[in-house]
Each structure stands twice: as structure tokens, then as C-alpha cells.
Amino acid sequence: MRKPEQIGVEKVGRNSSAIVKLRKGLWSPEEDEKLMNYMLRNGQGCWTDIARNAGLQRCGKSCRLRWINYLRPDLKRGAFSPQEEQLIIHLHSILGNRWSQIASRLPGRTDNEIKNFWNSTIKKRLKVNNNVSKNSPNNSTDKGSSDPSRDIMEAAMFISMHDHDLTAMCMESSLTSTTTTSSSSMHNNSMLMRGHDHFGLLPPLLQNNTNHETNGTSNLFNVGMGGYDDCGILEVPYMMGMENDNTNLGSGVMDGDINANPTNYMVDKKSTNFNHHFNRDVDGKVKVEEVVGFENHWPGESLKMGEWDLEGLFASIPSLPYLDF
DNA sequence: AACTCTAGCAACCGCCTTTCA
DNA sequence: CTGAAAGGCGGTTGCTAGAGT
Numbered sequence A: 001m002r003k004p005e006q007i008g009v010e011k012v013g014r015n016s017s018a019i020v021k022l023r024k025g026l027w028s029p030e031e032d033e034k035l036m037n038y039m040l041r042n043g044q045g046c047w048t049d050i051a052r053n054a055g056l057q058r059c060g061k062s063c064r065l066r067w068i069n070y071l072r073p074d075l076k077r078g079a080f081s082p083q084e085e086q087l088i089i090h091l092h093s094i095l096g097n098r099w100s101q102i103a104s105r106l107p108g109r110t111d112n113e114i115k116n117f118w119n120s121t122i123k124k125r126l127k128v129n130n131n132v133s134k135n136s137p138n139n140s141t142d143k144g145s146s147d148p149s150r151d152i153m154e155a156a157m158f159i160s161m162h163d164h165d166l167t168a169m170c171m172e173s174s175l176t177s178t179t180t181t182s183s184s185s186m187h188n189n190s191m192l193m194r195g196h197d198h199f200g201l202l203p204p205l206l207q208n209n210t211n212h213e214t215n216g217t218s219n220l221f222n223v224g225m226g227g228y229d230d231c232g233i234l235e236v237p238y239m240m241g242m243e244n245d246n247t248n249l250g251s252g253v254m255d256g257d258i259n260a261n262p263t264n265y266m267v268d269k270k271s272t273n274f275n276h277h278f279n280r281d282v283d284g285k286v287k288v289e290e291v292v293g294f295e296n297h298w299p300g301e302s303l304k305m306g307e308w309d310l311e312g313l314f315a316s317i318p319s320l321p322y323l324d325f
Numbered sequence B: 001a002a003c004t005c006t007a008g009c010a011a012c013c014g015c016c017t018t019t020c021a
Numbered sequence C: 001c002t003g004a005a006a007g008g009c010g011g012t013t014g015c016t017a018g019a020g021t
Helices: A029-042 A047-053 A060-071 A082-095 A099-103 A110-137 A137-141 A148-162 A164-179 A183-189 A261-272 A274-279 A309-313
Strands: A006-011 A017-022 A234-239 A249-253
Touching: A006 A249, A029 A047, A029 A060, A047 A060, A082 A099, A082 A110, A099 A110
Parallel strands: none
Antiparallel strands: A006 A017, A234 A249
16 A cells, blocks of 8 residues: 555646646545546546546546556456456466456456466465475375366466466366366366376376376477367467468367377478468568467577467457356 | 564556557 | 657555464
8 A cells, every 4th residue: 555645746638738736645535436426427538637627636547547446336356266266377377467468358357456366376376386396206196186276277377487388288278177177077178188298397286187198209289379179189279360361360270189199290280381370460571579489499480479469369269268257 | 462474455667559739 | 750648558566454473
């Protein structure tokens, strides 16, 4: 909480030379009421005008933040449900710290709330888990917790922290877990659960849920986001609408079983012209700056995350859940 | 009861992008 | 076209309340 009586100075309005004294710090109930009343009567507009017209000695930014994070009528207060918690972890495994993107998938939750939750709760839990698994050799043969959702969460967090190449798959596996409650059913649909831990990175809890084996072709899971369809075929969305070439939008289907023959998978990936799909837009310009993991294995293809079309991404993954309450 | 520690969270900061005069 | 303002976002700070000692 901030000290309530800080005063700042700010110019107000594009053409205004007016200098007003602005309050900082905690919002008083009176300020909340003013802003709430104004917003309900007039709706959203220019925040600087809102601040002025509502009679608030606050900057527009501050009003916006207060409204979005606290006053909005559709906000859901209170603790995160287990489903929300899982979804946050899932989404974070793909999106990273894009809190607003994550929040847009959780109705009634704000990016700030989710960010705080992640930083205060989930991160800490991960740290504890890491320490436990480091310090306890017995955990390598851990049979897993009795709570499969917890296993998945831990796995997701572990992978998210240790290997970004795997996070996408973890996301996929985790998504499955949101619609199924038993770990056995997870084996059926999820890439991660069906795949092998070629990296030897999966935590014991997750290894317990996989047909774990190791071999020398460890990097073959670098496919970005994807999963198995009903036939067990690996389906890889074309990096989520990263390219603007509408004729190529959709999902590419990799034939072959990557578990059985990962090398073929790599060949198939190339043969479906992923290079084109992933990093070039309609004009042929390099569009995507970096795709997590790819650069390690496709030298010369400089793909980056910054310009992903996330809506396209979500659109191309029908199983990605919204929480709808 | 007094003090310390820490989790939770509201709000600010600073940077980047978008909009507009 | 350009520069300034506004909007948006992620990172960070620092206060409060409650638990622990």
C-alpha cells in the first residue's frame, strides 16, 4: 500500500498547458466512489478527461489502473480456484510473462492480480519443489502425488523454468488435465504424457506419468505448440498465425509417430515447409524474430517470439480453454 | 505483549506502442 | 510527417495484516 497523500504535478490533456496537482498513493473511498459513479454514468473514454471530469486529482493512468484492477463491476474477487491456478500455469508455460494475455483468458481476473499470484505463490512453490527434488535423491523414484493436477502443475512449472523448448508440450499436456481428472486419461491425448523425456529433465512426478526413456535424440521435441489428435498423430499449429499467408493458415499434421521415430519427425517438419510458415509474412519479410528452441536446431533461421499473433495462436488451438464462470 | 518476519497485493515506474493534432 | 500525449503492459516497490517467536 502506498502513502495516501503524495502529491505530484502533471500537465493535463493534449492541448492543455494546465498544471494540476495530482494525488498519488492509496485511493480513498471517496475517490473510488467518484470514479465508479463517473464510469457507470459515462463509460470509458479518455482517461485524462475522466480523471478531470470526475473531479479526481489523479492522473489518467492512475484512474485507468484503479478501474481495471479494482473498481470494474465484472471483477471477481477472492482466491484463485484450482482450475484458474492450473490455467494460469498452462498459459504461462506458453505465453511467459504476458500477463494481460493470460488475464484475457480468465474472466474477472486482472493481469495485476495474476502477476501477483504468480510471483508470490506459484514461483515460491516451484522454488520449494526444486529444492526438495534436489535435496532428496529418493524423489527420483517418486511415485507422484495423489493429486494429478498438482503433478501437472509441478511439471509445467519445472519445464517452464528449465526448458522453454518443452513448455509448449507441457501446456498441451496440461490442457488435457483441465478436462480430465485422472492421470490415466491424460496419457491418451497429451503429447507430453505420450512422449519421452529425451531431455532427462522431467521431474520425477512427471516422469512417473510418462513412458520415460532416454536416447540420444533429445532435441526432437522442439516443435512449439502441438499435440496429438485422436489418431495419435502429432498436430502442430503453424505457429499460431504468425504468418499472414491465409492460404497456409491452419494446422500441419505430422505423420508418423515421433515416439517411435523421432528422426522422421524432424524430416517431416522440414517437408511441410515450416521455414516458410514460421518466419515469413506475406511480403516474404522475416516476421517472427525467434521461436523458442528452434534456433538451437535450425541454424540460420532466426525466429523470435516478439511478433506472434496470439489471437491466431489461440484460434489454432481449439482445445485451449477459457475459464467461463 | 512486543517484536520480527513474511505473504499478499495495491499502486507506481518506466518503457514501448498507438493515436492524434 | 512529426512530435507529444495517451494507452497499455510488465516489473518493481513498499505497505499492511497476520503468523511466528
